[in-house]
Each structure stands twice: as structure tokens, then as C-alpha cells.
Amino acid sequence: MSLKMMAARILESHPFGYRLAVFLLDNFDFLLPHEMDYHGFPVLARKIDFPYKTILDLGANRGHSGRAFLKLLSGWRVVSFEANPNHSTRLRHIKENNAGRYDFVIGAVSDKNGGEVSFYVPRYAAVDLHSAGALDEKDAREGAGGAYPKLADKLSMQKTPPAC
Structure with a gap:
């Protein structure tokens, strides 16, 4: 198990650790992607001739996955959907820092x-x-x-x- 995975397991073991982990992911891009399976997306992107080059991020939360996609898939756009309006400010910040590559919608499907x-x-x-x-x-x-x-x-x- 990698040091990053061990740290994640410890941080996620209690809500106070969860809060610290969220802070770290919000502020330090080098920690992204935050899950190993994200590294499969560039492999898939190279194998598929997909003309739109857009990732749909459903359940964006605070935008950690969207930022990971932006980091791993240069030249691709990310459109995030999030039901919790409390994340609007954070997602807007990501949009401002990634002009033309990131957008989001606050809304839900039920x-x-x-x-x-x-x-x-x-x-x-x-x-x-x-x-x-x-x-x-x-x-x-x-x-x-x-x-x-x-x-x-x-x-x-x-x-x-x-x-x-």
C-alpha cells in the first residue's frame, strides 16, 4: 500500500480527518487524482477517437474529480453537475481558474x-x-x-x- 493510500485511509477514519483531507484536496493539486482508478482515463482517451473531448462529472461535490480530470486529460473539457448549492463558490473558483475547460451546473435529477x-x-x-x-x-x-x-x-x- 502506497503512502498516499495509507494517509487517505487514516484521514477517512474519522470525520475530523475527513475535514482535513477535504482541505488538502481543495488546496493542493499535487494530491490529485485522489483515487488510483483515475489514471485509467488517459489510457481510454488515447484509445477512443471521441471528437467532443468532454468529461461529464456527475455529483461534482467540491470539484476534486473535475480537477483531477483537468490535470490528467490536457485538451479535454469537464462539465460538472452538483445537487448541493453550497458547493457553488468552490466550483465557480475552479471554473475561473480553468477558463474554457471547466463548467458546472447546480441541479439535481430525481x-x-x-x-x-x-x-x-x-x-x-x-x-x-x-x-x-x-x-x-x-x-x-x-x-x-x-x-x-x-x-x-x-x-x-x-x-x-x-x-x-
Whole structure:
């Protein structure tokens, strides 16, 4: 196991470590890509004559994957979709730093017909566990509880109004 993988495992073992990991990924491009499977995308890109050269990043969160794609696939564009409007500022910053190569949409697709949806983000103390966020409160709670089973009964839920 690489040093990077060991550090990720330690940081992800508690919400406070998760918060630190998010800070590090937000601010240090050398840590990207943050998962090994991203290195397969340049291999695929070389094998496919795809004229549009655009990656769709569904569930952008804070843009870590989008930034990894930008880093690994020079000449490609990334369009990110994110349901949580709280990430707008961060995604806008990425767009400004990658003019012409990055864009994003704040919105969600749901199986609910019509109406508005809300986005739920689990919290532990003051730490938003946005990677477990979901359009359904039960799904958000189960996602965070699965990641931190010993803390499941200490999680609160932040309900975010719909973005669109």
C-alpha cells in the first residue's frame, strides 16, 4: 500500500480527518487524482477517437474529480453537475481558474415527478460530511453511518433548500 493510500485511509477514519483531507484536496493539486482508478482515463482517451473531448462529472461535490480530470486529460473539457448549492463558490473558483475547460451546473435529477427537492448533508460536530450528501435524508444518514458506524447516532442532518 502506497503512502498516499495509507494517509487517505487514516484521514477517512474519522470525520475530523475527513475535514482535513477535504482541505488538502481543495488546496493542493499535487494530491490529485485522489483515487488510483483515475489514471485509467488517459489510457481510454488515447484509445477512443471521441471528437467532443468532454468529461461529464456527475455529483461534482467540491470539484476534486473535475480537477483531477483537468490535470490528467490536457485538451479535454469537464462539465460538472452538483445537487448541493453550497458547493457553488468552490466550483465557480475552479471554473475561473480553468477558463474554457471547466463548467458546472447546480441541479439535481430525481425520480420524483415535478416539485422541488432538498439536499441533505450529514454533520458530525461542525464537520459537513458532504460526500454522503443525498436527495433523500435516509440515504444521506445511511451513507454517513456506513462510513462512520460508531458515530451514526451522533450525526445531525443539514437540509439545504433546492438549487433550482
